[in-house]
Amino acid sequence: METARRIKYIFLIFAIWTIGYPQRGFSQENPLCKDAFHHAQWEKSRSLARLKTPAKSFTTNYDLKYHRLEWTVNPNQRFISGKVTSYFIVNTPDFQQINFDLYANMQVNEVMYHGQSLSHILTANDLLQITLPNALSAGLLDSIEISYEGIPISNFTFNQSTHQSGPIISTLSEPYGAKEWWPCKQDLNDKIDSVDIFIRTPEAYRAASNGVLVSEQTEGTDKIYHWKHRYPITAYLIALSVTNYAFYSDYVPLENGDSLEVLNYVFPQNLASASEDTRVTVDQMQLFNSLFGLYPFAQEKYGHAQFLLGGGMEHQTMSFMVAFPEFLQAHELAHQWFGNKITCGSWQDIWLNEGFATYAEYLTNEQGIGEQNPQTWLQNRINSITTLPGGSVWVEDTTDIDRIFRFRTSYEKGAMLLHMLRWKLGDEDFFQAIRNYLHNSTLAYGYALTQDLVEHLEAQSGQDLDEFFEDWYKGEGYPTYTLHWSQTSDTLRLSITQITSHPSVDFFEMPLEILIRGQSKDSLVRLDHHFSGQEFVLKMPFSVKGIDFDPNFRMISGFNLVTDLEDTPGLKPQIKIFPNPGQDFAQIEMSETAPAVQSITLYSSSGQVLQSWLKPNSTFQLPLKSLSNGIYFLRFQYKDFGLTKKLSVLK
Numbered sequence: 001m002e003t004a005r006r007i008k009y010i011f012l013i014f015a016i017w018t019i020g021y022p023q024r025g026f027s028q029e030n031p032l033c034k035d036a037f038h039h040a041q042w043e044k045s046r047s048l049a050r051l052k053t054p055a056k057s058f059t060t061n062y063d064l065k066y067h068r069l070e071w072t073v074n075p076n077q078r079f080i081s082g083k084v085t086s087y088f089i090v091n092t093p094d095f096q097q098i099n100f101d102l103y104a105n106m107q108v109n110e111v112m113y114h115g116q117s118l119s120h121i122l123t124a125n126d127l128l129q130i131t132l133p134n135a136l137s138a139g140l141l142d143s144i145e146i147s148y149e150g151i152p153i154s155n156f157t158f159n160q161s162t163h164q165s166g167p168i169i170s171t172l173s174e175p176y177g178a179k180e181w182w183p184c185k186q187d188l189n190d191k192i193d194s195v196d197i198f199i200r201t202p203e204a205y206r207a208a209s210n211g212v213l214v215s216e217q218t219e220g221t222d223k224i225y226h227w228k229h230r231y232p233i234t235a236y237l238i239a240l241s242v243t244n245y246a247f248y249s250d251y252v253p254l255e256n257g258d259s260l261e262v263l264n265y266v267f268p269q270n271l272a273s274a275s276e277d278t279r280v281t282v283d284q285m286q287l288f289n290s291l292f293g294l295y296p297f298a299q300e301k302y303g304h305a306q307f308l309l310g311g312g313m314e315h316q317t318m319s320f321m322v323a324f325p326e327f328l329q330a331h332e333l334a335h336q337w338f339g340n341k342i343t344c345g346s347w348q349d350i351w352l353n354e355g356f357a358t359y360a361e362y363l364t365n366e367q368g369i370g371e372q373n374p375q376t377w378l379q380n381r382i383n384s385i386t387t388l389p390g391g392s393v394w395v396e397d398t399t400d401i402d403r404i405f406r407f408r409t410s411y412e413k414g415a416m417l418l419h420m421l422r423w424k425l426g427d428e429d430f431f432q433a434i435r436n437y438l439h440n441s442t443l444a445y446g447y448a449l450t451q452d453l454v455e456h457l458e459a460q461s462g463q464d465l466d467e468f469f470e471d472w473y474k475g476e477g478y479p480t481y482t483l484h485w486s487q488t489s490d491t492l493r494l495s496i497t498q499i500t501s502h503p504s505v506d507f508f509e510m511p512l513e514i515l516i517r518g519q520s521k522d523s524l525v526r527l528d529h530h531f532s533g534q535e536f537v538l539k540m541p542f543s544v545k546g547i548d549f550d551p552n553f554r555m556i557s558g559f560n561l562v563t564d565l566e567d568t569p570g571l572k573p574q575i576k577i578f579p580n581p582g583q584d585f586a587q588i589e590m591s592e593t594a595p596a597v598q599s600i601t602l603y604s605s606s607g608q609v610l611q612s613w614l615k616p617n618s619t620f621q622l623p624l625k626s627l628s629n630g631i632y633f634l635r636f637q638y639k640d641f642g643l644t645k646k647l648s649v650l651k
Helices: 002-019 036-048 268-277 280-292 326-335 351-366 374-385 407-425 427-439 450-461 466-474
Strands: 062-074 077-090 095-101 107-113 116-118 120-122 127-136 141-150 158-163 166-171 194-202 206-208 212-219 222-229 241-243 246-253 259-266 302-306 319-321 342-344 446-448 479-488 491-500 510-518 522-529 534-539 544-549 561-563 575-578 585-590 599-604 609-614 619-623 630-637 642-649
Touching: 077 095, 077 158, 107 120, 107 127, 116 127, 127 141, 206 222, 246 268, 246 280, 259 268, 259 280, 280 302, 280 326, 280 351, 280 427, 319 326, 326 351, 342 351, 351 374, 351 407, 351 450, 374 407, 407 427, 407 450, 407 466, 407 510, 427 450, 450 466, 479 510, 479 544, 491 510, 491 522, 522 534, 544 561, 561 642, 575 642
Parallel strands: 062 194, 259 302, 302 319, 342 446, 479 561
Antiparallel strands: 062 077, 077 141, 095 127, 107 116, 107 141, 120 127, 158 166, 166 241, 194 222, 206 241, 212 222, 246 259, 479 491, 491 534, 510 522, 510 544, 575 585, 585 619, 599 609, 599 630, 630 642
């Protein structure tokens, strides 16, 4: 048996010499998705995948080095047959059982080991257990071959459908779907160092997959497409899509004078429009190369393959997309750095994938190569995040796929968390820290947790970010600010209070930006806000006409109020509210000699608008019976300014 092992080892060395595969860290670069609509469709569909995952202890005792994946599919039929040859290194002594993740409805036809057919057990909890004839010692390199077939259980994970001009089969395995269509190691603890993918299909069709297309070979009425990928890859990013594709290439100029191919597989009926739409990928790639470092798989290719699953999926080196809007191209391209080069090491940390990819949409808008005004993009994200009082970026339940891919928190709030870090640290330290993170030799082409990112941000900036991440990443909700100001001569006094929308956080510490507006001069000011009720005194050599809170959307906050002009001579509207606290009603009396009130708006203590009244009379009775005990705010809006008064309800 030992002789046989040596022969197998010699064979593997020969295979590596002829086809090659890298250890981790090979081919590292030189240091140099999706809006809510699309996400809602395809992220919701992910919930169709089964939630069960195997215990990690079953698959941590070996390290996958190489897969030879041989698949036969016909897009007219929802069925797959295949053979998976796996090379692995044993991690523990007395290793005699190897386990793979495979859905229980699949049929395993044969398991071959050193030319010998082995028995196997496919358990009800989707574990393929194979007992070896002899125990292996730690550090040994070995291989095993599994032949199987079946109809994958989910038509989402393994989708068979029809577009306008032909049938199509496509896969989408994130997070727990790879085991539904091939025997794999699905945990986020081991990347396959290298793969060769052979897809047999009727000759009328083309097959898209990871890496570079090595050959197209005709055998009878079939074609076999050989894709080769020589970078580490996690199981959920391995994919195939087969249909009657038309194809073309764009090319990205690189700093060293070379170019990178962007290979596009699209439906024939969409060839003309797609070839126009995908040109923006070249600009996006050049932007991301400058911000993050060279595209992580630059020795191979990037590309797109059109499919029908309602959005996009960042399969390594070839993103699958339903269509090619600019934001979706930016999102999936950014995933090649954030999600593929470095993959979240736990689904609790999915924001390391999705928050970064979503923020990349903003970065393209900021540089003028996106579809939307960057300020509008930020405002829309903030408005969405603040629609509900709770919600953490950290995923508390990884068995709930809807929770993992919740757009408001994992995507939008994750993106805004990065935007706030950029504001807090400054552009230079923020982007350098991100590059340091991506180039870290222990993380690159592997897995990372949030703490890994935090350490790089802290090391670069010198700032302690524990409280920031405790509040904004683990904590729920957002702050609401009330800013009171008054001016005497050249002295501007500010008082800023904060309330939080969720009890998990008592105070969100964050530097604030305000725009102080004068008659002919404005001043943009940054304030380090450390506690609610903090006061600031600023020298302001012009008459202040108004203050805008967070004018550039630096942070997540909602329902903020600015109270102004209360102490400005000549404009002192007298407002009386009584009784205060009130029980059944509050009487409001406004001076008839002051400017007319345009509207009154009632807010809850969390900043939620409860009711508004337009052009009220100078004497106005506010009903309180429907309100619960607590603090409320009344906003009196005049033509050129506004005032805010506090109202208490006590029954």
